[in-house]
Amino acid sequence: MSFLKINNLSVDYQMRKETVYAAKNVNIEVNKGEILGLVGESGSGKSTVGNAIINLIDEPGKVSGGSVVLGDLNIHENSESIVKYRGNKIGLIFQDPQTSLNPILTIGEQLIETIQTHLKLSKEEAKNKSVNLLKEVGIKDAEKRFDNYPHQFSGGMRQRVVISLALCCEPELLIADEPTTALDVSIQSQILELIKKLTKERNLAVILITHDMGVIAETTDRVAVMKSGDLVEVGITKDILTNPQKNYTKSLVSSVPPTNKKISRFVIIDNENKDNKLNNIKILNRWQKREIKIQDLVQVKNLSKSFDDNFFSESSKNSVMAVNDVSFEIKEGETFGLVGESGSGKSTIAKIIVNLFKPSSGDIFFDEVCITKIKQKSELMKFRKQIQMIFQDPYSSLNSRLKVKDIITEPIKLHNPNISNSDLNSYIFDLLESVELNQKSADRYPHEFSGGQRQRISIARALATQPRLLVCDEPTSALDVSIQAQILNLLKDLQEQLNLTILFISHDLPVVRQMCDRIGVLKDGKLCEVTNTEVLFVKPHHEYTKELLRLMPKIESIYE
Amino acid sequence: MVGEETSDEERAELRETLGLMDPIHIQFTRFVINASQGEFGISYQLRRPVSELIVERLPATIELVVISALIALVSGTLLGVYTGINRKGFLSDIILAVSLLGVSLPTFVIGILFIYLFAVILGILPSFGRGEVVDLGFWTTGFLTISGLKAIILPSVTLSLFQMTYIIRLVRAEMMEILQTDYIKFARARGIDEKSIKYKHALKNGLIPVITIAGINIGTLIAFSIITETVFQWPGMGFLFIQAVQFVDIPIMSAYLVFIAFVFVMINFIVDILYYFIDPRIRVKGDSASG
Numbered sequence: 044m045s046f047l048k049i050n051n052l053s054v055d056y057q058m059r060k061e062t063v064y065a066a067k068n069v070n071i072e073v074n075k076g077e078i079l080g081l082v083g084e085s086g087s088g089k090s091t092v093g094n095a096i097i098n099l100i101d102e103p104g105k106v107s108g109g110s111v112v113l114g115d116l117n118i119h120e121n122s123e124s125i126v127k128y129r130g131n132k133i134g135l136i137f138q139d140p141q142t143s144l145n146p147i148l149t150i151g152e153q154l155i156e157t158i159q160t161h162l163k164l165s166k167e168e169a170k171n172k173s174v175n176l177l178k179e180v181g182i183k184d185a186e187k188r189f190d191n192y193p194h195q196f197s198g199g200m201r202q203r204v205v206i207s208l209a210l211c212c213e214p215e216l217l218i219a220d221e222p223t224t225a226l227d228v229s230i231q232s233q234i235l236e237l238i239k240k241l242t243k244e245r246n247l248a249v250i251l252i253t254h255d256m257g258v259i260a261e262t263t264d265r266v267a268v269m270k271s272g273d274l275v276e277v278g279i280t281k282d283i284l285t286n287p288q289k290n291y292t293k294s295l296v297s298s299v300p301p302t303n304k305k306i307s308r309f310v311i312i313d314n315e316n317k318d319n320k321l322n323n324i325k326i327l328n329r330w331q332k333r334e335i336k337i338q339d340l341v342q343v344k345n346l347s348k349s350f351d352d353n354f355f356s357e358s359s360k361n362s363v364m365a366v367n368d369v370s371f372e373i374k375e376g377e378t379f380g381l382v383g384e385s386g387s388g389k390s391t392i393a394k395i396i397v398n399l400f401k402p403s404s405g406d407i408f409f410d411e412v413c414i415t416k417i418k419q420k421s422e423l424m425k426f427r428k429q430i431q432m433i434f435q436d437p438y439s440s441l442n443s444r445l446k447v448k449d450i451i452t453e454p455i456k457l458h459n460p461n462i463s464n465s466d467l468n469s470y471i472f473d474l475l476e477s478v479e480l481n482q483k484s485a486d487r488y489p490h491e492f493s494g495g496q497r498q499r500i501s502i503a504r505a506l507a508t509q510p511r512l513l514v515c516d517e518p519t520s521a522l523d524v525s526i527q528a529q530i531l532n533l534l535k536d537l538q539e540q541l542n543l544t545i546l547f548i549s550h551d552l553p554v555v556r557q558m559c560d561r562i563g564v565l566k567d568g569k570l571c572e573v574t575n576t577e578v579l580f581v582k583p584h585h586e587y588t589k590e591l592l593r594l595m596p597k598i599e600s601i602y603e
Numbered sequence: 604m605v606g607e608e609t610s611d612e613e614r615a616e617l618r619e620t621l622g623l624m625d626p627i628h629i630q631f632t633r634f635v636i637n638a639s640q641g642e643f644g645i646s647y648q649l650r651r652p653v654s655e656l657i658v659e660r661l662p663a664t665i666e667l668v669v670i671s672a673l674i675a676l677v678s679g680t681l682l683g684v685y686t687g688i689n690r691k692g693f694l695s696d697i698i699l700a701v702s703l704l705g706v707s708l709p710t711f712v713i714g715i716l717f718i719y720l721f722a723v724i725l726g727i728l729p730s731f732g733r734g735e736v737v738d739l740g741f742w743t744t745g746f747l748t749i750s751g752l753k754a755i756i757l758p759s760v761t762l763s764l765f766q767m768t769y770i771i772r773l774v775r776a777e778m779m780e781i782l783q784t785d786y787i788k789f790a791r792a793r794g795i796d797e798k799s800i801k802y803k804h805a806l807k808n809g810l811i812p813v814i815t816i817a818g819i820n821i822g823t824l825i826a827f828s829i830i831t832e833t834v835f836q837w838p839g840m841g842f843l844f845i846q847a848v849q850f851v852d853i854p855i856m857s858a859y860l861v862f863i864a865f866v867f868v869m870i871n872f873i874v875d876i877l878y879y880f881i882d883p884r885i886r887v888k889g890d891s892a893s894g
Contacts, residue, residue, distance in 0.1 A: 097792060099788065099791060099792055101783075126794060127794065128794070129791065129792055129793060129794035130792065130793035130794030130795070131794055134792075134793075135789070135792035135793075137785055137788070137789055137792075139785060142784060142785035142786060143785050143786055143789045144786055144789070145786045145790070145804050145808070146786075146808070146883070146884060147807055147808055147811075147881075147882065147883055147884075148803075148804070148807075149883075156795060156799065157793045157794075157795060160793070160794055160795055160796060161794060192883040192884070194883070194884050205789070208789070208793060209792075209793070212793075212794075
């Protein structure tokens, strides 16, 4: 007899013309003391199911059918009665701890209000209970911090506060919706450990909603896979991950970059992409392919950048060094990875290399010319042409008012103003086909494309000037795992065919392992170590690297 | 200051005594030095010290602006919250439609309509003036007499209407945005009472930007009061200013403009200070971000 039973739960959105199902006839059971993972890509309906359990669906969506039985209570009997179970029987944790807490109330006020809503306790008793709870979730100096405002906590600490809020009225079911997605890997592992510990100690039933297969493998007992509102498969986590039955689950699992070995390409089990090999790189015939010389294409020497040198306090004591004395080389034709947690300075380095920021000190040599010392704009243009960048967010990095054609034309015309119209058009078509978009795309606007397609447009735009160095700043972090696999395959193919040199920046260690030849590990603006990828993953030298590797969620941990 | 029959010598002498013959930079320096001591010279038209005139007219304008600001803030916030929460209600639609009128109709048209309706047709409120005032020595007030209270209704409502509709729309937009945020959703998920969510969690956050706007608007109210005071013959500074413009009475105009600028700066300063008390994110910047 399961503790939570979701029977035939459906959620639909009444649109003007049609009804869209966000979830359809979902059946899930969860036992006490068990963590059930709910996994799927964006739009799969996994968050919808989580919210539907407590009937917290935004308008115009509504729960259109099914029942939710908690113990022997049917909590969906009517929409009013569900309100009294919120927080009381069921706790919910959201993705982003930065936005989950009311910024102008102290955490104590928020805790006391929640406790007094459900339990008949005096203010003093509620406070004692809150302080004990804060201690339990690992907040030091709980008595003092009780009166602090949310912004006085770091991201990981805030998520602990959020967990204490979700648990303060002793619910029996906890729904965690992507609880660690916004956090760094070291904090992520702490939060997941905390959830596991609380599950055991309090005998909770937990639903963990996530897109991260590594988290699923390390944390959950059973897993449910969702796709476009349908439940695909439910089972013991180990069975699902090692021996998936359904095609979708197979492709999802195979898209996940393995952490323990390097594979040449991602296997894509998708109907659209049968041949799974890109041999249609049309721009090759106009690409001035350079022979790869054995040399360092980029040399970064003693690079530093602080963001505090403003007019009044040039070298004040509390200036933050975003990049602190970093030196490394990128060999021509290789993929060099920079990894680190948020705030480690990896994006800052990328922006200095493409000359969007000026370094505070230090130099960058490109093809043996010091590009940080160039004053003349026309000189700089020669290098801008050879270095192009792909940004993280495919939604904000394309001008939404320009057609794809115009987006790609811009860099071409900038560096080659005399190009004829017919030549320009065929070049644009070649570029689009090289990134697996069809020619019709040229006349459409960015909003008509999905995230993955937009990132392809970004790549086409970057290739338009025939660069030698491609700087990719977290190019797949905003994408689903199956799309990520396609984009990474594309980048690999392009590099191989066009002799590109790539600087690949990511926080995602498994991805970096698949993509890079050599890797630099950054921490707080300092470079910890630079070494070959295989050496780094098999025999890490620096303590911080070891720590990162240990904490990285591994899908392979399921075999242990 | 001079009549038709004034002789050329007398004119030259007057120019000399008023300092109009000095070079511009000397005139300006003299103006700045005097102004910083509250000395704005003598009105050309009324032949009395300007500072005296301003002090005399100040209470009328201040009373009008304070009442208008209160009407605008209180009713604007209340109606804004109501329309923000009951987004699809019939009453909300009406409030919003009327507020559109308030934004688009110019102040003097509204003033004249009010006079026509309440003074001419219904005859229940006076159409001009301050009514009887009580002189407290340093301040003359209309609040202590019935006719004074009656007289302030029309002008203050007229003056507040534009700001009120502005605040309604601002508060409504803020409430709607905040009710969509994650922390409101999280509060709902914890089972917090809807009343507390709306009036404690959402409203407090929603009022932060309103304070900025309201501060700037009080300054605007003083500026707008020129028109309202003219329409209602309200014996305040705006009315004085309009008369001064007609007679090219430069000392009064410059004194008035300096005063308005001073009020704007002071209000913005006060608003900045208020932020410190309202928004904890600003208050504890010094010792924050630990752990």
